[in-house]
Amino acid sequence: QSNQFSVISKRFVTDDEETKEILRKLGSIKESSRAILIQGPSGTGKTYLAQIIHDLTHSCEAPLVSLNCAQFNEMTIDSELFGHKKGSFTGASENKVGLIKMAEKGTLFLDEIHGLSTKAQLKLLTALDQGIIYPLGANRPEKVSFKIICATSENMDDLVARGYFRKDLYFRIKTFILNLKGLKDRRADILPLIMNEVSKGERKIFISPEAKEILLAYDWPGNVREIKDLVENWNTFGVGIVHREDLPSKMTLRAASIEKCQLSSFSLTKENLPEEIFALGIKGYLEQVRHDILMKTLDKYEGKQSAAARALKISKSQMSKELSRIRENGL
Numbered sequence: 001q002s003n004q005f006s007v008i009s010k011r012f013v014t015d016d017e018e019t020k021e022i023l024r025k026l027g028s029i030k031e032s033s034r035a036i037l038i039q040g041p042s043g044t045g046k047t048y049l050a051q052i053i054h055d056l057t058h059s060c061e062a063p064l065v066s067l068n069c070a071q072f073n074e075m076t077i078d079s080e081l082f083g084h085k086k087g088s089f090t091g092a093s094e095n096k097v098g099l100i101k102m103a104e105k106g107t108l109f110l111d112e113i114h115g116l117s118t119k120a121q122l123k124l125l126t127a128l129d130q131g132i133i134y135p136l137g138a139n140r141p142e143k144v145s146f147k148i149i150c151a152t153s154e155n156m157d158d159l160v161a162r163g164y165f166r167k168d169l170y171f172r173i174k175t176f177i178l179n180l181k182g183l184k185d186r187r188a189d190i191l192p193l194i195m196n197e198v199s200k201g202e203r204k205i206f207i208s209p210e211a212k213e214i215l216l217a218y219d220w221p222g223n224v225r226e227i228k229d230l231v232e233n234w235n236t237f238g239v240g241i242v243h244r245e246d247l248p249s250k251m252t253l254r255a256a257s258i259e260k261c262q263l264s265s266f267s268l269t270k271e272n273l274p275e276e277i278f279a280l281g282i283k284g285y286l287e288q289v290r291h292d293i294l295m296k297t298l299d300k301y302e303g304k305q306s307a308a309a310r311a312l313k314i315s316k317s318q319m320s321k322e323l324s325r326i327r328e329n330g331l
Contacts, residue, residue, distance in 0.1 A: 008023045008026055008052060008056075009023060011048075011052055012045065012048065012049060012052060013189065013192050013193055013196045014186070014189050014192070015188040015189055015192050016181070016186035016188050016189050017306060017307075018181065018186070019180070019181065019186060019189070022178050022179070022180070025178070026052070026053060026056060029053070029056070029057065029176060033147055034175040034176045035128070035147075035148045035149070035150070035172060035173045035174070035175050035176065036050075036053060036148075036149045036150070036175075036176045036177075036178065037113075037149075037150050037151070037152070037156075037173050037174040037176070037177050037178070038050060038149065038150070038151040038152075038177075038178045038180065039151070039152055039153075039156070039177065039178070039179050039180070040151075040153065040179060040180030040181065040182070041153055041180075041181075041182040041223060042153045042222070042223065042225070043222045043223035043224055043225035043226060044180040044181070044182055044183075044223045044224060045180060045223075045224050046111065046151040046153075046180060047066070047109070047111060047151065048224075049178065049180070050064075050066075050107075050109045050111075050149045050151065051064065053107075053149060054106070054107040054109070054147075054149070057107070057147060058106055058107060058147075062105055062106035062107070063102060063103055063104070063105075063106035063107070064103075064106055064107045064109060065099045065100075065102050065103040065106065065107070065108050065109065066109040066110075066111065067080060067081065067099055067108075067109070067110055067111065068111045068112055068115075069110055069111065069112050069113055069114070069115035069116045070111075070112035070114075070115030071112075071115075072115075073117075074117035074119060074120070075089075077116065077117055077120050078117070078119065078120055078123070078136060079096060079098070079136055080098065080099055081098050081099050081100055081120060081123070081124070082098040082100060082120075082123055082127075082133045082134065082135050082136065083095070083096045083097050083098030083100075083101060083133075083135035083136070084096050084098075084135050084136035084137055085135055085136065085137035085138050086137075087137065088135075088136040088137025088138075089136065089137070092136075092137070096135075098133065098135060100127055100133055100144050100146060101133070101142065101144060103144075103146040104144060104145060104146060105145060105146070106146060106147070107146065107147045107148070107149060108146050108147070108148050108149070109148075109149045109150075109151070110148065110149070110150045110151070111150075111151045112151065112152060112153065112154075113150040113151065113152050113173065114152045114154040114156065114159055114164070114165060116165075118166070121165065121166045121169050122166065122169075124169060125166065125168060125169045125172060127144055128148065128169075128172050128173075129172070131143055131144055131145060132144065148173060150173045156170055156174070182220070182221075182223050183219075183220035183223050183224070183227075184219040184220060184221075187216055187310065187311070188310050190215055190216055190218075190220065190227075191207075191212060191215065191216065193224060193227050194207070194215065194227055194230070194231060197227055197228055197231040197232075198231055198234075201231070201235045202235075203235060203238070203240070204240070205231075205234055205235075205239060205240065205241075205242060206240065206241045206242065207241075207242040208241060208242060208243050208244070210243070210244050211242045211243055211244055211246065211247060214244060214247055214251050214252060215247070215251070218250075218251045230248070234246065290322075291326055293312070294308075294312075294319075294322055294323070294326065297311055297312055305319050305320065305323070
């Protein structure tokens with residue numbers, strides 16, 4: 001499994017420990033035919049992860065067939081997935097092989113599975129449980145054998161509770177769940193992912209320290225897809241060294257807002273000097289502020305020292321020293 005993790009980690013770039021743990025789990029599904037559900041915000045790399053899983057579990061000749069369920073209405077998705085017979089509906093001038101049949105002995109990847117119609121959900125459940133499908137207009141079933149990987153950016157438990165998605169199908173497709181976090185929750189991946197995209201281009205691109213700070217502070221609602229678009233923009237316009245002015249205004253405006261907030265928080269006048277400064281002395285007061293920042297950051301990251309250290313831009317060893325010093329001083 002360690003060798004597989006090494007191969008996977010070269011393809012799926014991450015420095016985030018929780019995401020690395022997800023990738024380590026992939027080694028255990030190499031020989032498994034269990035259905036897999038990948039959950040996470042749009043643009044986090046669910047489709048790319050599905051490709052990696054397919055490559056791990058099949059030979060290079062096995063097909064990988066993909067469908068975005070949210071892009072089709074009830075009639076067209078039925079035909080796309082299960083196929084149809086000539087004359088089964090107006091315009092059906094010839095037989096059509098469905099994607100499930102095309103995925104025979106390979107992988108069917110259904111992106112945005114929450115968009116699957118109720119009728120198609122039932123037919124898919126039959127295909128998974130009984131290994132048969134009924135193309136539109138067919139009077140007899142056809143045997144099928146395939147591995148299924150599904151992905152969604154929605155809360156499936158909520159959709160099931162509200163009756164929009166079949167509970168039996170949901171339990172059938174989530175026998176192995178992989179949760180991908182958005183970049184705002186794994187900021188350690190932002191710069192490695194940017195540099196990975198940069199390395200794919202022909203031009204050398206360097207990022208200034210100021211630009212790096214802005215990139216790290218941005219929430220990346222489009223996730224990895226947004227990073228790809230940004231780097232493509234740099235390549236298109238021939239950016240060699242990325243400065244603040246080479247970044248989109250939505251990033252620089254957010255950075256300016258954060259900077260303003262930080263300045264206002266630490267701006268002291270003779271009228272608003274905290275009484276604690278005089279009670280504790282400046283050294284004691286600053287020590288207390290340092291303690292509060294460390295403790296609140298640790299609390300924010302649920303006691304995970306590595307994550308808190310990254311957020312504060314200090315090393316893990318420095319974080320350990322700070323906590324030891326706090327304990328020694330009885331703070």
